[in-house]
Amino acid sequence: MAESLKVFFLIANRIYISDGIRSTLGLSVENHYSHACIFYNKMPKVTEYVQENIDWIRDMEGDVFAVVDTMDEEAKKYNVDEVGLTAITLEELAQKLREADVIIGYGLPRQKHAPPPACAD
Amino acid sequence: MAKDPDKLGIFVTNPQYMSHLVKIVEAAQRAGKKVKVFFTFKAIHLTKQPDFPKLVQMIPEADLAICADSYTCEGFDVETDIPGGMTPKQMRTQAYHGEILDECGKYLVL
Amino acid sequence: MKILHVYRNEPNEEVQKLVSLLNEGNEAMEFKLYEAKEDADYDRLIQMIWEADKTISWW
Numbered sequence: 216m217a218e219s220l221k222v223f224f225l226i227a228n229r230i231y232i233s234d235g236i237r238s239t240l241g242l243s244v245e246n247h248y249s250h251a252c253i254f255y256n257k258m259p260k261v262t263e264y265v266q267e268n269i270d271w272i273r274d275m276e277g278d279v280f281a282v283v284d285t286m287d288e289e290a291k292k293y294n295v296d297e298v299g300l301t302a303i304t305l306e307e308l309a310q311k312l313r314e315a316d317v318i319i320g321y322g323l324p325r326q327k328h329a330p331p332p333a334c335a336d
Numbered sequence: 337m338a339k340d341p342d343k344l345g346i347f348v349t350n351p352q353y354m355s356h357l358v359k360i361v362e363a364a365q366r367a368g369k370k371v372k373v374f375f376t377f378k379a380i381h382l383t384k385q386p387d388f389p390k391l392v393q394m395i396p397e398a399d400l401a402i403c404a405d406s407y408t409c410e411g412f413d414v415e416t417d418i419p420g421g422m423t424p425k426q427m428r429t430q431a432y433h434g435e436i437l438d439e440c441g442k443y444l445v446l
Numbered sequence: 447m448k449i450l451h452v453y454r455n456e457p458n459e460e461v462q463k464l465v466s467l468l469n470e471g472n473e474a475m476e477f478k479l480y481e482a483k484e485d486a487d488y489d490r491l492i493q494m495i496w497e498a499d500k501t502i503s504w505w
Binding site for chain 3: 225282285306308309310313320321323324325
């Protein structure tokens with residue numbers, strides 16, 4: 216049996232959020248302690264599929280964090296109060312990352328502009 | 337399986353680094369190292385680049401795969417449109433990422 | 447521990463802050479992938495990856 220690793224996915228780009236959570240779960244089910252950390256953005260629409268993935272990651276002793284001091288008030292409120300992501304500051308996250316075995320800068324960097332209606336959901 | 341200290345796992349998440357990827361694989365092989373590469377989400381679009389079949393030829397079949405679900409989610413057909421040079425065995429799930437972490441002594445995300 | 451930070455793009459403020467907190471008490475190296483061009487640059491990256499205990503690649 217392979218070693219269980221502490222893994223953190225860092226997700227800066229909005230388009231990558233839902234898939235980053237899926238990929239985080241992919242390692243939870245491989246018996247790793249897998250975490251997703253959402254930076255900057257308000258979550259896209261949380262489908263039943265994404266919610267199930269978040270719940271499953273938590274059942275497998277991982278978590279999905281909102282890095283709150285990188286977010287504006289609206290994003291913070293929505294991600295934490297409505298979606299139920301676990302609030303964490305950049306500094307608290309850094310402490311967790313110091314203990315991590317694997318840190319994954321997932322996908323593209325942050326986008327400068329808000330999404331147009333065509334991909335805003 | 338014990339980790340191979342001479343193997344670099346590459347988790348490709350970004351669709352714009354074909355040239356970096358090929359050059360990293362070449363450099364690893366020049367140094368006598370092995371690689372194991374997994375493409376996920378938007379990075380599966382790299383399979384449509386002209387250099388992709390060349391990359392496939394550089395790596396043993398068991399050490400290169402793409403996420404079949406990502407490929408489907410991006411609109412391609414996993415059965416009738418297998419990317420250049422690849423075999424159906426290389427159309428995999430996120431478990432392949434787990435294999436990379438289990439097998440590879442070194443790890444890089446692109 | 448020896449940590450290698452690979453920057454795929456120029457690091458922003460948040461990346462810089464995380465990197466500096468992660469580096470405390472560790473030996474750190476960095477590689478700017480966005481400036482890599484020649485084969486020799488990639489040879490150096492491979493050498494650094496094997497020299498480091500851990501590699502972190504930032505967006």
